[in-house]
Amino acid sequence: MTAPKKLFIKTYGCQMNVYDSERMAEALGGQGYEQTQVLEEADMILLNTCHIREKAAEKVYSELGRLKPLRDAKPDLKFGVAGCVAQAEGEEIMRRQPAVDLVVGPQSYHRLPEMAAKVEMGEAVLDTDFPAEDKFEHLERRPKARRAPAAFLTVQEGCDKFCAFCVVPYTRGAEVSRPATRVLEEARDLVERGVREVTLLGQNVNAYHGGMTLAGLIRELAKVDGLERIRYTTSHPNDMDDDLINAHGEVDKLMPYLHLPVQSGSNHILKRMNRSHTAESYLKLIERIRAVRPDILMSGDFIVGFPEETEADFEATMELVRQVRYGYAYSFKYSARPGTPAAERKEVPADVADERLQRLQALITQHQREIQDNMVGRELSVLVEKAGRKPGQMLGKSEYLHAVHIEDAQARIGEIARVRIVKGMTNSLTARHL
Ligand code: SAH
Ligand code: SF4
Ligand code: F3S
Numbered sequence: 226m227t228a229p230k231k232l233f234i235k236t237y238g239c240q241m242n243v244y245d246s247e248r249m250a251e252a253l254g255g256q257g258y259e260q261t262q263v264l265e266e267a268d269m270i271l272l273n274t275c276h277i278r279e280k281a282a283e284k285v286y287s288e289l290g291r292l293k294p295l296r297d298a299k300p301d302l303k304f305g306v307a308g309c310v311a312q313a314e315g316e317e318i319m320r321r322q323p324a325v326d327l328v329v330g331p332q333s334y335h336r337l338p339e340m341a342a343k344v345e346m347g348e349a350v351l352d353t354d355f356p357a358e359d360k361f362e363h364l365e366r367r368p369k370a371r372r373a374p375a376a377f378l379t380v381q382e383g384c385d386k387f388c389a390f391c392v393v394p395y396t397r398g399a400e401v402s403r404p405a406t407r408v409l410e411e412a413r414d415l416v417e418r419g420v421r422e423v424t425l426l427g428q429n430v431n432a433y434h435g436g437m438t439l440a441g442l443i444r445e446l447a448k449v450d451g452l453e454r455i456r457y458t459t460s461h462p463n464d465m466d467d468d469l470i471n472a473h474g475e476v477d478k479l480m481p482y483l484h485l486p487v488q489s490g491s492n493h494i495l496k497r498m499n500r501s502h503t504a505e506s507y508l509k510l511i512e513r514i515r516a517v518r519p520d521i522l523m524s525g526d527f528i529v530g531f532p533e534e535t536e537a538d539f540e541a542t543m544e545l546v547r548q549v550r551y552g553y554a555y556s557f558k559y560s561a562r563p564g565t566p567a568a569e570r571k572e573v574p575a576d577v578a579d580e581r582l583q584r585l586q587a588l589i590t591q592h593q594r595e596i597q598d599n600m601v602g603r604e605l606s607v608l609v610e611k612a613g614r615k616p617g618q619m620l621g622k623s624e625y626l627h628a629v630h631i632e633d634a635q636a637r638i639g640e641i642a643r644v645r646i647v648k649g650m651t652n653s654l655t656a657r658h659l
Pocket of ligand 2: 384385386387388391392393394428429461
């Protein structure tokens with residue numbers, strides 16, 4: 226018997242890349258590849274890349290430069306680039322880094338087994354087509370390997386919104402939804418493997434229309450025995466329909482956490498971003514969601530220093546943050562992306578953008594800290610995911626997606642433990658098992 230070939234995957238970017246990496250490992254498993262966490266062991270190194278900001282894209286080339294010497298010790302070692310940089314830059318990658326054997330865009334992963342076979346024969350392979358089919362549909366299910374208790378499940382991919390700054394509509398293509406029957410099948414399969422929480426993924430997940438709406442899908446998933454928790458991400462404010470809002474008040478398994486990016490609090494900037502909502506319509510939406518689920522924890526994304534952003538525009542963003550009080554929020558300095566409409570516009574000076582980013586992040590951190598501190602003394606449910614760093618400690622997630630360390634660990638992995646919070650920190654909570 227020949228030893229299995231080893232596959233090392235490094236994942237950048239969003240949760241959909243995390244999901245895709247798992248499925249790519251499964252697809253290549255059929256080709257005799259076994260995943261390894263040890264770089265030096267690898268026969269194939271696959272970088273699953275992100276193109277969202279300039280820094281993210283440039284990381285790929287510096288990483289490839291660093292990895293290349295590994296081939297001196299192992300001439301048969303293959304390098305592959307997958308994900309959004311592969312889609313956006315295609316052949317350019319092989320030109321900039323000739324060591325690369327394989328470039329594969331996110332819509333072509335179901336062809337990976339054939340591609341890997343060609344690469345092993347010494348061919349260079351590039352595939353960045355946009356087929357209409359479900360990219361993992363033909364993937365034969367592996368034997369029922371156990372899974373961690375919380376899993377991602379892609380239900381929708383692509384985006385038709387074309388925000389003026391964003392590469393996603395170009396790298397992931399038009400919105401496509403997976404049929405609900407297939408999603409439900411995958412959810413049942415995950416439950417059989419030990420999964421108790423799924424996060425439904427989509428670049429624009431609430432635009433889901435796979436034979437039913439996202440609210441309909443959530444209601445169907447809630448009927449799956451053994452599946453205890455449902456989350457979804459990322460949503461667009463314009464696709465939050467009444468049924469989805471109501472589901473937050475009606476479906477117990479739907480967790481009280483919502484990531485709803487707004488990007489800016491200034492209507493002028495929102496318009497220039499092509500967001501097609503206003504700060505007021507966004508705030509109204511949150512009011513309606515909080516009316517059905519008062520304790521919901523809000524999270525969001527912000528871009529600071531978008532072209533033309535004035536101090537007054539930025540102050541409007543700060544004011545929106547003060548009104549919403551996010552439990553978590555991600556803020557980024559604007560990064561011009563080639564091929565997007567905003568890339569043509571005059572940029573805000575970097576030092577001004579940096580300074581605004583710091584002010585925004587300080588405000589967000591202050592709110593996050595206050596919300597975490599307010600959890601002290603409360604009883605929460607924690608899905609236990611793994612052992613913590615300290616002996617006896619277990620780590621999991623609360624309903625609100627807080628990372629929670631449980632100190633006296635009679636808790637088992639996969640258990641939903643009732644705990645009392647004893648301490649709040651900025652990024653996590655400490656609890657006692659009840
Ligand atoms: N579909 C999701 C995810 C988009 S990417 C959504 O609509 O929210 C995640 C975040 O990256 C975005 O919400 C935005 O805040 C940020 N982002 C996207 N393009 C960017 C750019 N060119 N510069 C800086 N941040 C960007
Ligand atoms: Fe990008 Fe906008 Fe689509 Fe989100 S909604 S993926 S920010 S274009
Ligand atoms: Fe990045 Fe592509 Fe996700 S650009 S954020 S990996 S969709």
